[in-house]
Amino acid sequence: MTFSDLGLSAAVLRAVTEQGYESPTPIQAQAIPAVLRGKDLMAGAQTGTGKTAAFTLPLLDRLAAAAQGGPRRVRALILAPTRELAAQVQDSVRVYGAHLPLRSLAVFGGVGIQPQIMALRRGVDILVATPGRLQDHLDRGSVDLSKVEIMVLDEADRMLDMGFLPAIERILRSVPAKRQTLLFSATFAGPIRQLAGRFLHEPEAIEVARANATTEAVSQSVYLVDHARKRELLSYLIGSRNWRQVLVFTRTKRGADRLAVSLAKDGLTAAAIHGDKSQGARTRALKDFKRQSVRVLVATDVAARGLDIDRLPHVVNYELPDTPEDYVHRIGRTGRGGERGEALSLVCVDESDQFRAIQRLINMPLTVDTVDGFEPESAFDPNRASGKPPAKRGAGNKVGRRRPPQGGQPVRGERGRPQAAGSKPGPRARQRRA
Missing domain, CATH: 3.40.50.300 (P-loop containing nucleotide triphosphate hydrolases)
Known part of the structure; x- marks a missing residue:
């Protein structure tokens, strides 16, 4: 199987090819078609399996296919537990969206908030954020999540471990009830299933590796x-x-x-x-x-x-x-x-x-x-x-x-x-x- 078999657009495939990738990983092969169909997704895969591209590629494809005129509004929101992961997801969005007319931004703590506020005012299509800093923006009224079409919870298990559940619940209440939600986690432990039960609608479940398995590599x-x-x-x-x-x-x-x-x-x-x-x-x-x-x-x-x-x-x-x-x-x-x-x-x-x-x-x-x-x-x-x-x-x-x-x-x-x-x-x- 190649990426061209998954139903991705020519612009996204071009970016993938430029990065030297030919064949999707198992999580990509299963998740990308599901996301393109508009399904909610509960996906489990051990780290290093290519899960970032599994949601980034179809997310970009769906947003580009339904391009909207007028001021840019946040149409896709990706939550990540740490600053480093948020920055790396943003890098993936930029790389894979190189040939698409979409604008993205990462917001996280540890840096000044004013430049982030100015960038949000200019308008972005895709927002990558840590829960704490996004909650700061919600408190200030500097971000509008009312037009979010796709919501991604990346490494949801870690976000719960770090105590972000209250922030996640508030953020999820700030986005439209009618949306596509993608949840990625290394494990499907009880709290993750409870979170999925509350905020996902009839999700497809994908698990490409046994929970808590270590890779043979x-x-x-x-x-x-x-x-x-x-x-x-x-x-x-x-x-x-x-x-x-x-x-x-x-x-x-x-x-x-x-x-x-x-x-x-x-x-x-x-x-x-x-x-x-x-x-x-x-x-x-x-x-x-x-x-x-x-x-x-x-x-x-x-x-x-x-x-x-x-x-x-x-x-x-x-x-x-x-x-x-x-x-x-x-x-x-x-x-x-x-x-x-x-x-x-x-x-x-x-x-x-x-x-x-x-x-x-x-x-x-x-x-x-x-x-x-x-x-x-x-x-x-x-x-x-x-x-x-x-x-x-x-x-x-x-x-x-x-x-x-x-x-x-x-x-x-x-x-x-x-x-x-x-x-x-x-x-x-x-x-x-x-």
Whole structure:
């Protein structure tokens, strides 16, 4: 099947072809015809399956086919949980709508509201927004949603997790009752079904992957290590294996900042991204990471939700998430678009409960290993319940047969660049260590 088989217009197909896409993903193949028929949709797909194009392409097609004269009014509204995802959806709208006479705008917090108000006054056809900032515009009377024809709730499960239900309910009351509503979610848990039951009309249900499944394109590894030595091990793995682009997850904003600073001291270019960073700082960090001028991006779950990074090879769980579903979202940042990826988790004895919860959720065992020189001082088996005898040291396979440099620092070559294991350090590196 090709995109031309889905009923899209020539202008949209031209934009798709210009991006080098030929065949739709499963979620696109099922969702696009349904949206073009005007049906409400309840779609479930794991991250990285192409869901943004699944609603963007037919949305653009439907709006262009029913072009209206006079002042521009918001005819399509797309809600997204985070600033980053809203910005990326807006990018997709611009790219796929390059040959259509439609105007779009993204509004989110962390930046000034006045430029957004001026842009809304000039008129837009498609509005991409985070719930909080859109509610601010509703309070100010700077946005009119009375002409919305198509409403999209992107990553609805995450928006509910973040406490946006009251804002979503108010927004849905501000759009016409007669509209097409598209709900996309990684899971169809009870709250999502309740939301769909209240605001969707006889929706088609599409689910292209088992809920909470992890993609086969991602290899998953687990290394046991004491919490105090996690940073050393992370630096060593990045340096000795010559990883050039790594997304690292921490549980807290403060932890993300501290880790980024420590990695920089180890000679690795790193930046942190989280909710306390200004939008400008977050945008710069993501841009630098995508072009690989920053080697390690340290992120919290909320900030990284919806990040779309082409061909990201490595994701590291520096700390396991408190919610096992977040593990699935985290590792879904890699192994996208037909590429393979690697997800690695550094697990200490205090994270046994989270580890077991993750394995129950994904319904598969994860192989546990250690790295020579970084074995935990208190041997433990993360699969055993608290209070039971620990596993004997040596359980699981040993990896990384080479001993780490002193202090666990990455192996450095000339200009302080970490080298692959087994390579000889340059003369400048030898002088620094002398």
